[in-house]
Amino acid sequence: MVPHIKIEEELNELAGNTEQVFSVSAVPDEKKGERIVVLHTLTEEELAPVLAKLADCNLPPLWKPRPNQFFHVDALPYLGSGKLDLRALKTQAAEKAGNGE
Numbered sequence: 001m002v003p004h005i006k007i008e009e010e011l012n013e014l015a016g017n018t019e020q021v022f023s024v025s026a027v028p029d030e031k032k033g034e035r036i037v038v039l040h041t042l043t044e045e046e047l048a049p050v051l052a053k054l055a056d057c058n059l060p061p062l063w064k065p066r067p068n069q070f071f072h073v074d075a076l077p078y079l080g081s082g083k084l085d086l087r088a089l090k091t092q093a094a095e096k097a098g099n100g101e
Contacts, residue, residue, distance in 0.1 A: 002026070002036060002063050014053045015042065023076050023084060024065070025093035036065040037093040039073045047072075071096035 004024035011022040021041045029035040040047060051067050073096070077088035 004036075007036065007038075007059065007063055007065065010057055010059055011038065011040075011050060011054070014057060015046065015050045020076065020084075023089055025086075025090050027090075027094050027097045035097075036063075036069060037097045038065045038070045039076060039089065039092055039096065040070055041073060041075060044072075069097065 004026075007024045008020065008022050011024075012018075012020060015021060023039045025037050025039065026034040027037050042050070047070060051070070054064055057064075071093070073092060077085040077092065079085045
């Protein structure tokens with residue numbers, strides 16, 4: 001099990017953001033069972049340095065999402081309570097990862 005929150009925290013720190021701009025989910029993978037997918041609200045210019053720093057960060061290799069598994073969304077899904085909507089996040093991640101964007 002890969003702790004999604006640890007990956008999110010590291011990505012947000014690498015980006016220098018105090019608000020959450022990354023959200024991690026997992027989608028089915030034929031070879032590995034699951035693969036990590038990251039939804040983010042950054043522009044390509046903002047994302048590039050984060051991806052460069054990710055290679056050298058202290059996360060274990062298994063926890064590091066591949067650059068082709070980062071997908072832009074206009075906004076992360078939140079519930080009325082202000083918490084991240086994990087069900088909507090998983091649906092968005094599956095849609096983004098499944099259509100090869």
